[in-house]
Amino acid sequence: MPVIIGAPVPLRLLPGEGSINSTCSANCGGSCILHFVLKAGEVTGVRAGTETRPCARGLAQWQKIRHPDRLTRPLRRIRERGDGRFVPIIRNEALDEIAGRTREPQQQYGVEAFMNAPPLRLADVP
Numbered sequence: 001m002p003v004i005i006g007a008p009v010p011l012r013l014l015p016g017e018g019s020i021n022s023t024c025s026a027n028c029g030g031s032c033i034l035h036f037v038l039k040a041g042e043v044t045g046v047r048a049g050t051e052t053r054p055c056a057r058g059l060a061q062w063q064k065i066r067h068p069d070r071l072t073r074p075l076r077r078i079r080e081r082g083d084g085r086f087v088p089i090i091r092n093e094a095l096d097e098i099a100g101r102t103r104e105p106q107q108q109y110g111v112e113a114f115m116n117a118p119p120l121r122l123a124d125v126p
Contacts, residue, residue: 017044024058032058042066 017039024032032054037045046062048054064070074094075086089097105113 016040019047024054024061034058034061036062036065 017037019038020036022034022036024034032048034054035047036043037047043062043065046059048059074089074091076089076094076097077083077085078087079085102114
């Protein structure tokens with residue numbers, strides 16, 4: 001059973017547990033600090049950091065990690081889009097393919113074709 005504590009409390013681990021500190025990626029922009037609890041190398045729960053009070057989406061992040069439909073390796077579509085047929089490919093091959101597909105828009109429109117910006121945090125707004 002996962003351990004989920006919503007209120008900010010000091011992180012206390014049980015014997016045999018470890019943790020990885022991370023931030024929330026629930027598309028809310030809050031970037032709350034989360035402590036993912038590990039047991040035997042598997043994520044078994046998430047606890048709030050002492051600095052923040054994450055929302056329910058943030059506290060449910062561990063469920064995405066363990067979901068059986070989660071992609072764990074790169075796939076290439078082999079038929080028409082929407083057909084649902086994919087084959088696994090190696091990571092370097094996937095990265096090369098993605099880099100190749102980004103060159104055309106960059107050459108046509110310049111580097112402005114891509115935007116790389118961190119999420120907006122309310123603390124950053126004057």
